[in-house]
Each structure stands twice: as structure tokens, then as C-alpha cells.
Amino acid sequence: MNFNATLIGQSITFIFFVWFCMKFVWPPIMNALETRKKQIADGLAAADRGKHELELAAKKAGDNMRDAKAQAAEVIAQAEKRAAQIIEEAKVAAKEEGDRQLAAAQANIAQETNRARESLREQVAGLAVAGAEKILRREVNAQTHADLLGQLKAEL
């Protein structure tokens, strides 16, 4: 072992290497490592948060669904009730209309009957007067017996 100036050269080299490493190598890599560690932690926290939010959203969606179902059932029930009501009303209206038309037809029929009876009576009276005139032509003056004839006509 003989020592020489290599000792000094080696020390200077070592100090320079340490300085370089401390200045240009260690900090950037350590920085990257720390930043990545933080990013990963943030990412995990975000994932947790997302999961939690998903649970909340699922719960909310379930609630909404239940509400909507209840509402729909209510609407259907109302609609059914309304439909029944409308049918009921329509039935009543149809019955009224039928009654009314029936009454009108009956009134018509009665009128027609009356009219036919009236004309029949006139014709019978005319026939009777004509018959009586033929019988009484010679003895009876139409003028003198006019009121008698009228009376007869009214009686028939």
C-alpha cells in the first residue's frame, strides 16, 4: 500500500460527484416520486368519493322510481274513476235522449190519431148530412134546417 496524490484526486472527485448528485439527480427524482405518491392518494380518494356519490345517486334514483310509480298508480286510478264517471254520464244522457224521442214519437202518434179521427168525423158528418139531405130533399128547406144540420154535425 503506497499512498499518493490519488487520495486527494479521489476526494475531490467524490465531493464533486456528491455535489452533482445532490443538485441535479436527487431532487427531481424525489420530486417525481412525491408528486406521484400524492397523485395516487388523490386518485384513491377521488375513487372513494365517486363510489360514495354513486351510492347516493343509486339511492336517489330508487326514491325517484318509487315516487314515479306511486304517481303513475294515482294517475291511473284517477283516469279509471273518470272513465267510469264518463260512462255513467253517457248512460244517463242516452237514456234521457231515448225517453225524449219516445215521448215525441208518442205525441206525434197521438196527434196523427186525432187528426185522422177529426177528418173521419167530418167525412161521417158530411155523409150523414148528405144522406139526410137526400132523404129530406123535398120536404126540408136547406135554409130552414141549417141550424138543425149544424147541430147534428156537432153531435157526430
Add this chain to the structure above:
Amino acid sequence: MATESHSSGEYIKHHLQNLTYGQLPDGTWGFAHGAAEAKSMGFWAINVDSMLFSIGLGLLFLLLFRMAAKKATTGTPSGLQNFVEWIIEFIDGSVRGSFSHQNAMVAPLALTVFMWVFLMNLMDLFPVDWFPYAATLSGVPHLKIVPSTDPNVTFGLSLSIFFLVLYYSVKMKGAGGFFSELAFQPFPKFLFPVNLLLEGVGLIAKPISLALRLFGNMYAGEMIFILIALMFGGGWVLAVFGGALQWAWAVFHILIITLQAFIFMTLTIVYLDMAHAEHH
């Protein structure tokens, strides 16, 4: 027989000699040829191979990590970034586990120590003859490619860390606080010379043990590779056996080089933590 053992000795010596540049005995400057010449150069010589390979490997580490740092995204990391992040998280975990104070320098320091020592140790896995042979062919007399088998390199690291320990000890505790930690424990105050001796030895032992542990492990590992490589010259039976041994030792060595880099880093963190700790 005598020539063979002589050449084996030469071979081992050749492999253990750094490429040293300094003042030659005749007064000119140049590369040393052999251990004696390198020794005669004294302190003002430099192991060119250690410096080149250690700086090259350090730059490789910084370049690789700087590339990853530049492109670092917070999104899905690519292959290189993934690898770099894996190492950085490992270092960061080690620092958090052993260092309980606030200091932005410790973690990058630990990363540099770990990666640099690991890469320097990794050179041990190249077959011992490749690089020296190629160097000899191109006219370079010696080439040791594992910088951590050079005590200059390991002590360069450990002494730098030792000075950091001294600096933070004084900075965090004050000169008086640091002195009282050395002088007034573990025994009562009136025995302070004994305390000072004990604690002083303990303090000095830190950088020396740190450097020698790494150096010793790597040097011994390299030595075993060289001894195995010697078997390749002893007939094909020995050569095949040597090949199997080299493979087995290399596999085991992967554990050693990683472990030594990790121990060096961990002890660096622990020593700096102790420097920051208030005296209890």
C-alpha cells in the same frame, strides 16, 4: 519449476500494480515500471488507472441517473426511470431508517457512495486478464481496472466522509460539545485523558475501518481471481477446473460487491447520524 514459480510471482505482482504516473528515479516524469519504482515516486504520483476508471464509472452513474431525473414524470415510469426510482427508494428507505435528523445532503451522499462503490466493485467481475492484456498490447505496462482494490480510492472516500463527520459534529454540537463528548465519557470527568484516548481511537478507527474493509474485501477477491487465472496455464484439466471455479467465485462475488457497497453506505449514514446526535 523455479522459473515457473518465478513467473507466477511476476504474474501476480504485475496484476496488483497500478499504473502510476510520477517522477522517475532519473528525474524525468513518466509511468512506473514495477512496484519499487512506483514506491520511489513518493506521495506526488498518481494512479492513472484508478482515477480514470473511478471517474469514468462515477460519470456513468451520474449520467444515467441525470437522464432519468431529466425525464422523470409523475406518470407511469419507463424502464430506466423505474430502475433509478427503485434504487432511490431503497436508498431513501435506508437513510430514513438510520438517519434521524434533518440534512438534505445525506441521502444524495448515500446514493453516490452506494452506486459509485458498487460500480467500482463491479469491475471485479471482468476476467482479470482482459484489460491488462489489452493494455500491454497497446504499450501500457500496468492496468488495474478495479478502483476499489486501490487503498488510495477507498481512503479517499472514507477520509472525505470523516471530514464531513468532524464538520457536522462541530456544527451540531459546537466545538465544546464535541470535545466534551470525546473527553467526558464513558468514565467520569477527572479521567478525561483516558476518555480522550478511548474516544479518540474510536473516532479515528471509523474512517480507517471503513476504507480497509472495502479495500480488503475487494483486494482479496481480486487476488482469488488472479490465483484462479493462474490455473489456466496448467494443462486443460486444471484449466477446465479453473473455469468452473472462476464462474463459482464470480457468482459469489456478486453478493460480496453488493454487500460491501451496502455496508459502506450504511456505515456512512450511521457515522453521520452519530455526528448529528446530541450528547446524551
